Amino acid sequence: MSSTEQVARTSGLTADEVAQRMRDGRVNDVPERAARSVSDIVKANVFTRINAILGVLLVLVLVTGSYIDAMFGLLIVANSVVGIVQELRAKRTLDALAIVGRAEPVVRRDGAARPVPPNEVVLDDIIELGPGDQIVVDGEVIESGQLEIDESLLTGEADPIDKAVGDRAMSGSYVSAGSGAYRATKVGRDAYAAKLSAEASKFTLVNSELRSGIDTILKVITWLLIPAGLVTIYNQLFSSHQSWRDALDGMVAALVPMVPEGLVLMTSVAFAVGVVRLGRRQCLVQELPAIEGLARVDVVCADKTGTLTENGMTLSEVRAVGDVPEDRLREVLAAMAAADPRPNASIAAIAEALPDGPAWEPTAVAPFSSAKKWSGVSYGERGNWLLGAPDVLLDAGSEIARTAQDLGGQGLRVLLLARGDRGVDAADAPGTVTPAALVVLDQKVRPDARPTLEYFADQQVAIKVISGDNAVSVGAVATSLGLPGGDHAVDARTLPDGAADLADVLDHETTFGRVRPDQKRAMVGALRSRGHTVAMTGDGVNDVLALKDADIGVAMGSGSPATRAVAQIVLLDNRFATLPYVVGEGRRVIGNIERVSNLFLTKTVYSVLLAFTVGIVGIGSQVFHYDPLPYPFLPRHVTMVAWFTIGIPAFILSLAPNNERARTGFVRRVLRLAVPSGVVIGTVTFVAYLFAYRGAEASEEQQVRAGTTALITLLIVAVWVLAIVARPWNWWKILLIAGSVAFYLVLFAVPFTRHFFRLDPSDVALTSVAVGCGAIGIVLVTAAWWYLGERRGLLPSAPAVEKS
Template sequence: MAQAPDPTGDPQFVTPETGLTAAQVAERVASGRTNDTGSATSRSVWEIVKANVFTRFNAILGALFVLILATGSLADGLFGVVLVVNSGIGIVQEYLAKRKLDRLALLNAPTTRVVRDGQVVEIPTIEVVADDLIELRTGDQVPADGELLAATGLEINESNLTGESDSIPKAAGDKVMSGTSVVAGTGRFPAAAVGPHAYANKIAAEAKKFTKTHSEIQSSVNTLLKYITWVVIIALPLQIWSQYRVIGDQGWREVVIRSTGGLVGLVPEGLVLLTSVAFLLAAVQLTRQQVLVQELPAVEGLARVDVVCLDKTGTLTVGDIIFEDLLPLDAYDENDLRAALGALADDPNANGTLKAVADAVPAPSGWNRRTTIAFNSARKWSAATFEDARGTWVMGAPDVLLSDDDPIRGKVSELAATGRRVLLLSNTDAALSGQELPAGMVPRALVVLAEQVRPDAKDTLDYFKEQGVAIKIISGDNPTTVAAIARRVGLEFDDDGFVDARTIGEDAEELREIVEKTTVFGRVSPEQKRALVNALKMNGHVAAMTGDGVNDALALKDADIGVAMNNGAQATKAVAQLVLLDGKFSHLPSVLAEGRRVIGNVERVANLFVAKNVMSLIAIVSAAVASMPFPFLPRHLTLVSALTIGIPAFFLALGPNKRRYVPGFLKRVLRFAVPSGVIAGVVVLVSYLLAKNEPALKALEASGQCRAPEGGTAILNTVCWHPGTAATIALMTTFFWILIVLARPFRMWKAGLIAALILLTILAFWLPMAREFFNFEISSTLLWESLLVGAVGAVLVEIVYRTAPAMRAAQNA
């Protein structure tokens, strides 16, 4: 028996009987020579905390919060509590999602059989070490690279590497590669290359370089944050200067409080949080449907996809062949033909084809084998001689068993054109001798096999067609076979709609024209798969790629969204953003629906936050130009933000939303939110100036009774609170209408939510304790004036909405 020397210099050898000892395993683990590539499903706890706490806007709000604390006006520091709560919610949500995703990834982690200390044990694949003696059985995935020490009837499916679906027989001394799978037989080999050094993981590592899933939402939000950062930088000195100029004689505390009120309004403290939470909860929701989201933006990404590239094997088909029919070629009795076929398939060393036949055709009684020749991919046939004058039966490839001019070839070609695999069943009275075909064979029947089409494939493809998503089949198999299977699942295309990729190039630029007009590509190399995906992207498409083989890994990496099957190669799953844990292609519509929900809802939320930011900027500039105090205390804007933005945004971001994806997220947000924010800012200015012109208030200000006492922040005469109260009432009236506009189309839960928030607002102005806390006081006349100003603002917001067809179309899509 062959032996493999231990490359570490260990005097012991790896043999097919004993494998490594516990001490040898420990030494390799200590030196890091394991199959663990270090990939993680989610961020670490520290990364989660850092991402949710250490942000530019948390830094701004934190600094403002410290300044407010220094003034002693704790009521105006409520935004600091909101800051902590927002970060806390984000940390808790992501941590809970992390636990669930990590647990799910662990449950779906692959295992491998190894021989250690002479015993066969099953361990997680990541715990395989260099030189581990790996035992392969039918159905296993090869976890490492190496050279076989022993093999019995071993056949390896290397389609993950090559795209070819035919299995390859292996013998002792042959190489096996990670990412391939065992379809028949057994074997043992020492792991020569593990972890990042294994072939499949090298491809995965190459594919993972410099990749980051593009998210229109995150990109748009980041653009907004960049703009807002510059606005804050510009507004900060303006706000401080204007408030010092107007109320500087009241002391630094009043300047800080009024300045903070405007700056807090410029910070969209919950926008990033709610975007992240929406992604996270969508990911957790999808895990219930057996979809593992490895990169959160992929949830949104699939909703933007307008072309899906599918690998035939593992996506449209299960990957297994099934017996479909037995077609007699002469007057030979069909029952006898089925008996002979069942007997021939009743082979203890059956390959995949014979197993498919055996599953459908039962073995007859009384058929005893005398001689057997097992199938070999080189000779392309198998045979058996049976006792009791039943003769010899041979099954194999028609092109090997038939003469060139045999008319049966025409029938074979017709069936092959429909995507079937056709074998010829022949018999003779001559016995088998050696490895040669016996003489006098007579063709008796055609054995028709077919790849098992996934039962959910047609419905899923029909769904994508309804949604305007184009389908491209990109496979390593014969283009005629692939085209036939594509037609079986409902794809429509003419005879020019499929092509043999060996006749086209590998340069993405050269493929841009053909990729648009062609539906099916066969005999595609891994490099061509990648080039075809890039050609689609060059043509302006958002492309998704599904696959299960290592040969799909680079294409999945370059696609906007990569979707892998859980029974596929580990390298492919490592590259993909989404993994279908139960391998069901039918889950993709659910992912698309979740992406639509996230996109639509985050757009609503972004409108609310941006409108508030614009309103605050208008108020800051107006206060500076009009030489007046900033209209709000920080506590006023905290109330406005909580009841018209923060709380409703949280529910709107997580609610159902089935609208189709419409490009132009940022443009639509700015098109509605900027003019709405300007309207709200003007409403604030008008209502504040109306209140400032009250005769009673003017008299109090002239006498100095509306000044805060030295060293304090409380103004005892409540008439002095009228301007801030009036501005808050008018602003909330307008902002509630902005919320109503963005909540369309209405559902009962949305109506109930808005009604509850309006009730809370009324209580804030009506309850004595709340009025005192917020410094709210207003005359009946001024109340109606403020409501009227706010209502005018609401009407103008409605006009903005109705004159923005792109936004209404997106909302109602």
């Protein structure tokens, strides 16, 4: 190896070398997020199956020359524009938050170390590593200070792997302990991280129970559309004996309302608005279904440090327990803090209190890891010094360990400073331990922790505090926050290994200390095995595996890059109190989509039923030789109904507050409520139409009156379904319903709109029949919803008390 190459490996590349590699394309030019481009968003919202169906029907109406009846074509524009605007807003919010929350590797260039964006790393860059750092490109280890890398996210191997100089570092893995540096050997799409990061930070709509349920419903509707459409087409074109223009208008009027044109749109809009709202609270949603998933959570596993307590700590006391003078103890602590290039919260507190450390040269270093619970530095003749958990380094029954436990019971964090009889890098370290001092650290409980825990308790969401700290200390913090079970915290070293036995313990206990990373993962698995939906919060590298296995992983913005990479939600403001807003947003999305799904599917059901009954009766006229029965409505009628009993109200309701915890069985509940409502509306509308229909010889005026009669009946019951779906009522919902009613009254009262929409309610007898059929429909719909909702517990999600 030449001397030049040696300098490059220790000091990093020069600015000229970096610039040349960028010109050559040897740069990690992988997109930071797998978000869709603007053009992809536009295409996805314009070229949809529903827009295609409506587009074909629009062309058919335009062919007839009835341009007024082509108003439903505005749905194509509205669906596309609203979807594009909302998704672009969500994309802009996510992209901005992603930059704020981005983990930047520390790169050596021109002899200095500085953070750079991941997409500016070039080939041969020297990248420094510390605990929790994610390896962003493939490389070769060139420095190793007890470096341990966890490759479980790539290989499934749970144990961290010791890395020596010359070993391979795989992108997508992360540092679990120690420090070091590696040289980038593969960048960009050549590195494994190109695929991993794309999947880890994708803004996606997949794996959502809500969207999967809607897809199932759409498949059912598709199968219903085929026979209903064929019957309608045959009846209108061959049985009704209308002119081809009138027949096509009736056919389009029958087919358009069968398509739930706004259902998918409302779902996407509700999710996108949720992303924007959470973005304002500095919450980065890395996977869209996480909003929905957190709303379904019934167990939250929370770490203590950084979640219930502040990240920072302060050195409260150095209590000598041996024969070493206190000045010497503080000198040792200062030296150990200065020797740690990537201090954790405890070491950082010591370094802040003792900034003037002696320039001792370490002969060996043992970095802290969550598994062994201690770190150490050997200073040759100055001794081998250890810093770690008293109940791990000492016999738990010793007097010093009991003193440490008493201090921990006051909510303090206590470390033991001790001497070892062998180098800290020895295979059997720490060996014989001689206590020197108890290092007492004060940790501050977050002021918003108690109200957050109280919120989850009110929402019947169980909290499990899972920490690597001493169980007594964890219990003291939990007790101070009023968490049940905090006064008898469980030491995880006594937990059973079997999943079933572990689940039994978790069913009854809430607070756990001395939990190893593998135990955190096992605890999440045990809870999920009992049918719980589990959210895991954390900020340290020891939380990565549990975050990955939980239904929803929530990372703090100040946490390690590895935790932020695997989490679905990142709280950039580091506030545990932000979680209730995430939960509330998810509940709003799920509950409101369930509401509006009832509206859209009710319309589809009554449209299919009405098309079937009119079509079959019309076709039967050819066999039994009675008057044919054309479809009663024009396309302009179904557009009017869609906009003011479903479209606009559904859009407003989809954005309303909703606090009820999400439940499974979305499809079953929606269908069991929408199908009876749709059947009732279709039936009473058909009956009213039969009363008003005057046969094939009816004049155009009589045909308009028959269609008006059917339309009045449909509107009365449809508005009532809207009123039921909107419950519980408050002022703005009452105003929404009243607005719909007022709009229709104006349409029927004003001569211009009556003429424009071809309405004629002047026949008092027929209008009375319409109102009577509508009243019967209201009674039947109310009875169906009472029985299925109140008696069977299938009402749409709605809060018991709702803020206006």
